[in-house]
Amino acid sequence: MSTKEWPLWEVFIRAKQGLNHKHVGSLHAADLQMAIENARDVYTRRMEGVSIWVVESKHIHASEPSEQEALFEPANDKIYRHPTFYNLPVELNHM
């Protein structure tokens, strides 16, 4: 009698106009319409959002934790990408 489990969906909520959708959690639903309805009930009971995205979890592709160093460490020594790297006179305003 055991039936197939409903697929897992990742839920993203825009808290208010002007903000990004942000990942808030996941849930199970049979299809995308149910995923949005369930997301509304599970994640926006207190006006937490004005818009919902749902994506079936199997469609998310993630970087490997083991590649963390290779991917992100090269940015560490590129301090010239930050404004404070540049020596300018204090008299200079608004820059």
Next chain:
Amino acid sequence: MEIKLEEIFQDKIDQEIKIEPRDWMPEKYRKTLLRQISQHAHSEIVGMLPEGNWITRAPNLRRKVALLAKVQDEAGHGLYLYSAAETLGMSRDEMLEELHSGKAKYSSIFNYPTLTWADMGAIGWLVDGAAIMNQVPLCRTSYGPYARAMVRVCKEESFHQRQGYEIMLTLTKGSEAQKAMAQDALNRWWWPSISMFGPNDDNSPNSAQSMKWKIKRFSNDELRQKFVDVTVAQAELLGLTIPDKDLKWNEERGHYDFGAINWDEFFQVVAGNGPCNKQRLKARVDAWENGAWVREAATAYAEKREAKANNQIEAA
């Protein structure tokens, strides 16, 4: 290699770096978390039953919408937590299977009956109060998905406790019979509530490892003491008496002393012999089985729609 990985892992924990689902973790860390989070989820879900019992009999509409909203929140808490547990590699159906077969445990307090309306007050005040004491430190637990779920839960819990306390306050300001009803509820819920923090520290074998991994931040006894310390004044404000003749302020310790918990009873209830264990489990199993046709129908509908959409693409 394993040793090295375990060192790196502990180092991250010590530095307060959260562990995320795809990071390496010791198998025992994964298992401990999985057990704790799924039990926690089950407790939220089963915890709806004692209060659900009173929704249709709430004394007025204000109380009814509040109780309904609270019970709905508990369903939400269960869902946040099941999702967090799933990131550790167990499917939702497997977790439910463990609950339904009796293999998985849930908080033993939900195996007590809710006999009067005052129980809704006592549960909100004491049971949610104790849960908050437990849950606030879990917002900083070392596993990312669990910590994030707990932040959401904690935001919602405070209304639960306040609505319960308000019920108690109203009853204690009412007739003699209402006051007695409130006192009776406190009498019945007090000991199960302070048992909720679990066995004493010297009888809680996995605690030390959980503290080292920062799954737990405080021991069972520390949390229980905190709870007793804040709750005494709340009972006084209600004009109710906590049913413990050994309860008294200890100037030296700066804490309340309190009487011995009946651990025999606690372990009996955990083992399935509480007043409502069978009833609670049956309600969950029935809900699961009676809902099977809905789950099947929704799956069939989703498959049909997908097949239709695929056909249209091919035809085009």
